[in-house]
Amino acid sequence: MIARGGTPGVACGPAKPGAADLDFEAFLADLRVVPVVEVSRVDDAVPLARALIDGGLPCAEITFRTAAAAQSIAAIAGAVPEICVGAGTVLNVAQAEAALAAGARFIVAPGFDPAVVDFARQRGVPIVPGVCTATEVGMALARGLALVKLFPAEAAGGVGYLKALAAPFGGVRFVPTGGIGPDNLAAYLAVEQVVACGGSWMVKKDLVAAGAFDTIRELAAQAREIACAARPAVVAGPQAARR
Numbered sequence: 001m002i003a004r005g006g007t008p009g010v011a012c013g014p015a016k017p018g019a020a021d022l023d024f025e026a027f028l029a030d031l032r033v034v035p036v037v038e039v040s041r042v043d044d045a046v047p048l049a050r051a052l053i054d055g056g057l058p059c060a061e062i063t064f065r066t067a068a069a070a071q072s073i074a075a076i077a078g079a080v081p082e083i084c085v086g087a088g089t090v091l092n093v094a095q096a097e098a099a100l101a102a103g104a105r106f107i108v109a110p111g112f113d114p115a116v117v118d119f120a121r122q123r124g125v126p127i128v129p130g131v132c133t134a135t136e137v138g139m140a141l142a143r144g145l146a147l148v149k150l151f152p153a154e155a156a157g158g159v160g161y162l163k164a165l166a167a168p169f170g171g172v173r174f175v176p177t178g179g180i181g182p183d184n185l186a187a188y189l190a191v192e193q194v195v196a197c198g199g200s201w202m203v204k205k206d207l208v209a210a211g212a213f214d215t216i217r218e219l220a221a222q223a224r225e226i227a228c229a230a231r232p233a234v235v236a237g238p239q240a241a242r243r
């Protein structure tokens, strides 16, 4: 049986997506875990969003790995405004445009595409591009971005690699994603430069397709509990410390 709710004594209430002028990094720091979801059927989008909220993770990165991505984002943005819905696996400007038209509040990409980064910045939407090397971190910095996704985190070398990569870049913060789950989440969150971790383990596409929203809610609550125990106090984002 998977425990629900927060750990007694741990100061970690539900993360709040807040208003349209959301301080995205502060929100991520409070959230600690970003659910990365592949939705194949638009009808699953709203119950999925509600399960994540009930589990204490009011955020959904809907990946452009399926044809249902944009419509799923639109469905969530329209029916569940209390969740922060964004687009993941954004590979080009056309997908970024579709994501924003659908109501995405942030964009995540697996790699660093300057055209996608520039588009998001021109539109004033938070963008978290993927990086895997020091050169790519430098490319993000050159465009004024200091929040990046380390992808694929585990395959690239895990926590040790992340620490070595982050070391030369004083102000850069990371959202490691790829291969993270309940067993290694705390180790990533223990790294000072990590704002939050991305992952699909609580929203596996098979669970979504099967309509197993109770299980998704429980897995989200478990992720939230592990994350809050690992990081009871928010360490990144000046506004996130205000409670």
Ligand code: 3PG
Residues within 6 Å of the ligand: 036, 063, 088, 089, 151, 177, 178, 179, 180, 198, 199, 200, 201
């Ligand atoms: C992503 O799209 O960011 C990754 O596929 C998520 O990685 P995971 O499935 O290993 O959590």
